[in-house]
Amino acid sequence: MKELNSNPILSVKNLNISFNTNTKFKKHIVKAVDDISFDVYPGETFGLVGESGCGKTTTGRCIIRLYSPSGGSITLHGREITGPMTKELRRYISSNISMIFQDSMESLNPRMTIAEIIGEGLRVKGLKDKNDILEKIYAILEKVGLTREQAGRYPHEFSGGQRQRIGIARAIVVAPSLIIADEPVSALDVSIQAQVINLLNDLKKELNLTILFIAHNLSVVKYFSDRIGVMYCGRLLEVASKEEIYQYPYHPYTRALLSASPNPNPLSEKRRERLVYEPAKEHDYSAEKPEMLEISENHLIFASQSEAEQYRKLYERRIENDTNKKC
Template sequence: MSQNKQSGNSETILEVKNLQKHFKVGNGVVKALDGVTFSMKKGETLGLVGESGCGKSTTGRTIIRLYEPTGGEVIFKGKKVNNLRGHDLKQFNREMQMIFQDPYASLNPRMTVADIIGEGIDIHNLASGKERLERIYHLLETVGLNREHANRFPHEFSGGQRQRIGIARALAVEPDFIIADEPISALDVSIQAQVVNLLQDLQKERGLTYLFIAHDLSMVKHISDRIGVMYLGNLVELAESIELYNKPLHPYTEALLSAIPIPDPKIERTRERIILEGDVPSPLNPPSGCRFRTRCPKAMPECAIETPVLKEVQPGHFVACHLYK
């Protein structure tokens, strides 16, 4: 696991303040994000985890402006992303890139690999002619593919190879920040570690900052400096990776971590498995107060009345829970 790369560099690259994203569905409103706040240091990896539908991917897509926020602010390198226009927006689109979850759907089947990778190079006028082609070859070799692959089409590759092409496309414009939206969940287990190791190597070489979105908690622990846990549109816990795994504070985090398989059967037999009661509430009609209270084994009367606020209860360890007033 990376060991707090950000500790030697205190420069903040991203601030997310009270971010909200609501979707109209029929006569109702889905509050996919309802006040998410966190910041990131240059060169670190922040893992974002939680069950399906908790708002992880929506967070990433709203930060990069694939979705326009309903409320709140995203500040990247000191500039409000919501206000960017013209040249500043184009520069932002170069500096922040995204690796998508599905390597089969995220690549245009009618374009060759060279055109897919070269598209960003062309948009930002980074190279042309022979230099452009050499840059594409170099990117392919950087992600473990061959220059001979440049003239092939996406359907000629495996899932792992396609994801490597997606990574090369993201790297083509020399970004500083990459949002990796479940980049390994669609891949075979044997390929997942290869892709994660590639991302870590690229981070060391290029000083990249990653927002790594995933539901595989063991993989997130391996790659992340800090981890944020989301539930139904809210961030419920945020801490350094080792701290979160060794000392989870929120009951939801405790339940998630209890479900991770442990290879040592002696430890497995002594560990308590926390089974959450009931289903995840509908985001169309979330519970009052704490959204987790309907499934929480430690719920108190005040949890139905007052919404807990994410606050620092130990150095660098934030939690939104009435147990820690």
């Protein structure tokens, strides 16, 4: 796990995102993200997981300002980026944050060549020399497993895995401070998923990338992330290192989510107990209101004070049991 004693690259504080879905007959506001906070530190991969519709993709798109926040703050290198969208702020965000989208075909302009798609970010960043731009495009294509001869082709001439490599090349060519990877492999075949994840992992180590990795595949998140945040219905329920999340999950929803992950061993898969999270049965917040509380070092959970005390005692018992086993 990365050290958390440095200043975060990205800091999200009390973020709220709502959408107005008013119709002619009815006014309605949908709260997609509800008061979440987390930090992403230099060189780490922060995994944001949860089932479909929990708000994780909306969070990523709000950070890059495809959506506007309803409340809270987002700071990048200590600079607030949630204010009015000026031309200068747009340039700052596009120069420092890149996004890898889930659907590689929809995110690539079909009327532009691969060289034009990848080079666009360099031109926005202020690079003007055409030969310099081309050399950077060729170099990044080779780095992601493609060739310079493919630079003049169009997106429809590539397979899904190759298009996702192009999306990765477009994201990293501008040397961003932060990459938001929004379910980058979920639309690919399983064999291709492994290739793309291994490529991202190699690039992460080689270029010391900082990544916000959004996914619902727990196996991929476990392999690729340093810390993990678990989301449910717009709320961030648990944040910890991947070792803590998988070895000592506390929140009932985290345990239910992990229990849903299939086991490749058919014998243990038969015995796997699937848990169901029912908030009304699990929590009583009528007397005590929940908040993000620290259970152990850098392990945060959304709970009331009495729940947190129970989790702390459980943690101490687990640590004691693990120590006894080692002895």
